[in-house]
Amino acid sequence: MVTFTVRAASRRYPVIIGHRHLDRLPQSLRDAGLDGTPVIITNPRVWRLGGAGLQRVLRRGGWAPVVLSVPDTEHSKSLAELGRVLTRLAALDGHGRLFIIAFGGGVVGDLAGLAAALYRRGIPYVQVPTTLLAQVDSAIGGKTAVDLPRGKNLVGAFYQPWLVFSDTAWLAGLPPRQVASGLAEVIKCGVIQDPGLFALLARERAAILAGRPAPLQAVIARAARIKARVVGADERETTGLRMILNFGHTIGHAVEAATHYSGRCTHGEAVAIGMRAATALARRLGCCTRSTEDRLNDLLDAYRLPAAARGVRPDAVMAALSHDKKVRQGRLHWVLPTRIGHVLVTPDVPSAMVQAVVHERIRP
Ligand SMILES: NC(=O)c1ccc[n+]([C@@H]2O[C@H](COP(=O)([O-])OP(=O)(O)OC[C@H]3O[C@@H](n4cnc5c(N)ncnc54)[C@H](O)[C@@H]3O)[C@@H](O)[C@H]2O)c1
Ligand SMILES: [Zn+2]
Structure with missing residues (x-):
């Protein structure tokens, strides 16, 4: 316990x-x-x-x-x-x-x-x-x-x-898809703050997916602790720290909005696609190396999380992103990994780059 x-x-x-x-x-x-x-x-x-x-x-x-x-x-x-x-x-x-x-x-x-x-x-x-x-x-x-x-x-x-x-x-x-969907948020916690959790997820993949209680409890507790620490430091999202929990959620939310929350894509699946996309942006911007991007994509693959959203129109995702931007006073906040265990938050990602990455990860 x-x-x-x-x-x-x-x-x-x-x-x-x-x-x-x-x-x-x-x-x-x-x-x-x-x-x-x-x-x-x-x-x-x-x-x-x-x-x-x-x-x-x-x-x-x-x-x-x-x-x-x-x-x-x-x-x-x-x-x-x-x-x-x-x-x-x-x-x-x-x-x-x-x-x-x-x-x-x-x-x-x-x-x-x-x-x-x-x-x-x-x-x-x-x-x-x-x-x-x-x-x-x-x-x-x-x-x-x-x-x-x-x-x-x-x-x-x-x-x-x-x-x-x-x-x-x-x-x-829980159905396996729901489990994988929750594990996307656990992987997110590893990327934003805990390289040890990321390594544990990679090492214990088979046992975790088989539902073995000890490793499952270990990764749940580590991810929950990260969430607790972040909200403890920034309860109402005023200092900006809580924003790091949104890694993968900028495009993830846009994918969910574009599919009208139909359940075609679970929240965790949308976040997995969003994490892949944000990391591709980070690499293009020179914030992280290709090896960091490969490690994240490999781990998401290992947990059978999707590489791309299928049957979703990229322009609908772009429209959802621009709606989000309007609501947020003209600025989107991108959470980009610099290495496993560390992210930065920036509004400055060229829209042509976003469009290119969205077209890679969202397939009509
Ligand atoms: N408050 C927050 O900070 C926060 C953060 C993330 C998501 N959310 C919200 O959480 C909701 C999604 O939550 P969710 O993914 O848990 O979905 P959910 O509550 O709809 O549960 C998913 C399905 O699993 C079933 N279920 C629940 N426990 C089960 C169990 N032990 N075994 C088998 N089936 C079980 C549910 O009845 C449901 O059919 C969204 O509305 C989202 O907006 C809130
Ligand atoms: Zn989430």
């Missing part, structure tokens, strides 16, 4: 990562200072996989949870679903003090976190992430949000959880 603390300006809280350690959750809730009635926000798929176990452990530990299920789709991150969740929380008023347990992937976590931030101007919540992406990324850092028809995550709040409790045993039920 690995435990560390997120030291954000607004709150300090523990991240606990282990394998088959759910029986520790009841005491961890108490240690986090929680009391009252836990409201588990989840979806039917996650509940089928682990709900009975979670409920049993909580009851045995003296908690009396209430379960509130939302549909298993990105559309649950909507104002309508948020409204339904808040209304259902209000209906539980007779249960005394409430706190939320977000039990699921990033969708459940983002929605439940925002509901916690808003209900009665803020009630405590706990993240119990069940996807690899959520365990290394979305459950940590307090970004909560729902989507609007115009775009993703447009309505949200920075609201830190009281506790993040990850059990890598949940991940056994």
